[in-house]
Amino acid sequence: MEGWKEYLKYFIFFIILAGIALGGMQVLKASFKTTYPIMVVVSQSMVPTLGVGDFILVGQIVDFEDVVAESMPEGEIIVFLRPGSTNEYIVHRAVDKYFMNGEWQFVTKGDHNSVQDSRPVSETRVMGKVVGKIPVLGYFPLFIKTSRGFLFVAGLMALVFFADYLMPEKRLEKAGGRFPFLSLIPFAVAPIVLLLFVTMPDTHLEYEMFALGAWYVGCLIAPFAFDDDDMGMMFWLYHFVLVMIPLANDMIWWITRITPSNWWLVSGSTVPITWLLQKESPFFFEAFNKLALLLVPGCLLFLALTALKRRGVGALTMLSARLRRYLW
Known part of the structure; x- marks a missing residue:
């Protein structure tokens, strides 16, 4: 019963987010007095x-x-x-x-x-x-308009939301819910890099590679840093979806020169934010495969370590307890 209460909270939270997004768009339309x-x-x-x-x-x-x-x-x-x-x-x-x-x-x-x-x-x-x-964050609504992008994000969300069933927790100690702020340092690199792009638009790739490396460090630390696994997974998920996916897509553009206009063979140079899935071109498949090479290993690392910790593997449980003492 407690598990379903958690899922209900997640569902209500997403309904609230959707309402904020729709309401925010109407506010923007009224403020800027433009259709898009x-x-x-x-x-x-x-x-x-x-x-x-x-x-x-x-x-x-x-x-x-x-x-x-x-x-x-x-x-x-x-x-x-x-x-x-x-x-x-x-x-x-x-x-x-x-x-x-x-x-x-x-x-x-x-x-x-x-x-x-x-x-x-x-x-x-x-x-x-x-x-x-x-800068850069517009990749997210574009990415989830593709079938593979949508399924990728939806699959990760399902893994996190149904973790209690897919990765059952066998530890005896009760999660305290404390937040390990020092463990946020690797995850803070990518948002800082995005802020730098406001004033340094020509230096994306080098900074993005550094942010990607920091994210991998975060994927290694986060499973052990959070006493409350649900909190840790939700934090990781939101950071990954809203920050790392746009950043990685931008890396792919700098490496391959495949722009989102090539994803659908769009002739224009800008598009409105619409939430309809669109049929993508072979160029997108090439870009998606490279994005998967950048991000999927980190996702597997985080999820595998989280699953092992939740199953109460002795060495990992001890490492988690020791790491939390340093990070809190």
Whole structure:
């Protein structure tokens, strides 16, 4: 009965998270006054100003006459529908503008591109301008839109949520629920690296490799550091899904140059956040296989050590008790 109470708490927690996400989107729409206030960059056309996988915040343009249209870095970055398309969104810099037939026309160019876009963009096709960005984390909603990505995340969640059945605990001592703050140090590296990307957009791969190594250290320590295994697994899961998956996807882009636009052969350079599964291309399978090589060994390490500890293996139980004394 106690186990089902725990699962009910998890279910309620996720319902609350979903409500916050939906409510937050409505708040953003009202605040930014745009149809898609938050989007994800899926191509390299704006690197390094906007990185692949970045969330971008799209605000309303009140008066198109006020849009600054100049070369990099002064020109404002706008989001618009590609001329002639109804569902391909582009995020490029306005480098020139002129008034014709009662409308402002914008000449645009990606910062990474060598030439300007072939056709000017009418103000009627401009959705808004970029007013902010969040580096790399946009990979997460893109990843779970793929069938393999969705199954990968769902499978890990199932392992953690049903750990009492899949990894039954045979230890005699009762978990105290204390939180080993020092054990967070390896897991803190990746969020710090993401913060660094705000000011250092050109140095991703080296820092990401360091963060990946620190995460492996965390996977080795965390099973023994937490007295409450459920708390430890939930902490590990959220960190992995929300931080490590985006970071690893960004590593794959820097290594292979396979962008999310290649995952689905998307022609645009940015996409709205939608939660529908989409059929992926062979390029995604290549990227996913490399991502699995980066992350799956760490997942197996953490889960295997957690399972052995829960089964009361003597040496691991003693190691866990000793490690907790140092970390608390």
